[in-house]
Amino acid sequence: MHGAAFRALGLPHTYDKIETSAGELGDRVGALRAGELAGLNVTVPHKTRVLELVDAVDPSADATGAANTLVRTAAGSVRAFNTDAPALRDELVALAKDAGRFRGRSALVLGTGGAARAAIFALGQLGVARVVVRGRRKDPADLASVLAASGSNAELAFEPFGAPPSDPSDYAAIVQATTAGMHGAETPGDVVADVVAWDRVPLDCVVYDVVYAPPRTPLLLRAAARGLANDGGLGMLVRQGALAFELWLGVKPPLDVMRAALG
Numbered sequence: 001m002h003g004a005a006f007r008a009l010g011l012p013h014t015y016d017k018i019e020t021s022a023g024e025l026g027d028r029v030g031a032l033r034a035g036e037l038a039g040l041n042v043t044v045p046h047k048t049r050v051l052e053l054v055d056a057v058d059p060s061a062d063a064t065g066a067a068n069t070l071v072r073t074a075a076g077s078v079r080a081f082n083t084d085a086p087a088l089r090d091e092l093v094a095l096a097k098d099a100g101r102f103r104g105r106s107a108l109v110l111g112t113g114g115a116a117r118a119a120i121f122a123l124g125q126l127g128v129a130r131v132v133v134r135g136r137r138k139d140p141a142d143l144a145s146v147l148a149a150s151g152s153n154a155e156l157a158f159e160p161f162g163a164p165p166s167d168p169s170d171y172a173a174i175v176q177a178t179t180a181g182m183h184g185a186e187t188p189g190d191v192v193a194d195v196v197a198w199d200r201v202p203l204d205c206v207v208y209d210v211v212y213a214p215p216r217t218p219l220l221l222r223a224a225a226r227g228l229a230n231d232g233g234l235g236m237l238v239r240q241g242a243l244a245f246e247l248w249l250g251v252k253p254p255l256d257v258m259r260a261a262l263g
Contacts, residue, residue, distance in 0.1 A: 001241055004261035005253035013038060013249075022049065029053045032070055033078050039248030040070040041241075047114060054080045063149030064117040069244040081247060082118065087239035088208070089122035092173055095206040095229050102172045103127035110192045110219075111178035112137045115210050117146045119175040124150025128172060134159045134195055135178075167197040174201065174223070176209040181217040189218035198226050206230065212237055234262060 002015035020028050025046055031037050033055075042050050047066035051057055054070060055077035061067040067080035093099045107128045109119045112135035123131055124147045131154055133143055140158040147156050174196060181189020189211070196219075207223035212233035223230035238259045245253040 001238060001258040001261040002245060002253075004257050005242075005245060008254050008257045009251060011249070011251075020046065022046070025050060026053050029070065029078055032072050033076060035072065035076070037072075039072065039244065041244060042068055042070060051080055054078045056080070058082070059149065060085055060121070063121050063146050064114065065146075066114045066117070068240065069247060071247045081244070083240040083243035083247070084115065084118040084236070085121040085125075087236045087243060088118055088175070088210070089125055090239055091231065091235045092122065092126065092175075092206060092208060094235070095208065095231055096172070099126065101204065101206075104129045105170045105172040106130040106132060106168045107173040107175070108132045108134065108167065108171055108196070110174070110176045110195065111135050112139065112143065113178065115177035116175075117143070119177045119210075120146045120156070121150045123173065123175070124148075124152030124154055126173075127152070128154055130155045130157065130168075132157045132159060132167070134161060136161055161191075161195055167200045169200050169202060171201055171205045174205060174207045174219075176207075176211070176217070176219045179211065181209070181214070181219070182211045183213045193218040193222045196222070198222055201226060201228065203227055208236075209233060210236060234259070238262065 207230040
């Protein structure tokens with residue numbers, strides 16, 4: 001999708017995959033600092049470790065504890081960003097067609113990993129009053145700090161996965177933020193779909209699954225059966241890439257071209 005955007009804008013850049021071990025990570029950051037690279041994306045398992053190697057950490061990466069984008073500044077320093085949170089925020093607004101729909105209501109996040117932290121940050125920025133996090137690993141104080149870093153004073157409640165819960169009836173959004181149901185994942189998608197009390201979810205709630213392969217997960221099928229607006233993670237993938245593109249080059253890329261390149 002980056003190559004398609006470069007071509008559409010007549011730019012000479014290329015976007016290449018660079019296999020990197022933990023021991024090589026510092027060299028990659030050094031190459032960016034030296035101007036040998038125009039920008040870097042970082043993926044697992046380096047998203048947290050790389051924060052120790054950069055010169056500055058943007059609040060988006062600091063709050064979520066992970067970086068997926070590294071930018072070389074005009075002064076030659078390296079700054080870490082997380083574009084997942086703003087990408088997800090924009091996807092939720094597009095799905096709801098009304099940014100005000102989230103304010104003062106509850107939201108549900110399934111999972112406690114990096115994508116869940118991005119979701120909590122995004123929901124805090126959208127003005128929800130309460131975030132329910134349902135997952136296997138319990139660290140509510142850490143997750144609450146992510147919510148606070150978004151500028152929100154919303155309440156965070158943690159619940160372990162278990163029997164179908166009695167959800168509040170004011171959900172504005174449900175975000176599935178684990179790899180469950182993704183092609184090749186050990187956990188089937190029904191595991192997360194089964195922990196939502198669908199009969200209590202209001203009909204104006206939006207449902208987003210960060211998984212994009214397959215495009216229709218069990219969670220999204222349940223949401224559709226309930227009549228809820230829903231979408232998978234392809235749009236988030238495109239938006240986070242577009243935000244990184246703009247941070248690197250100072251140019252907005254064509255979102256439609258990037259999405260079309262993914263098929």
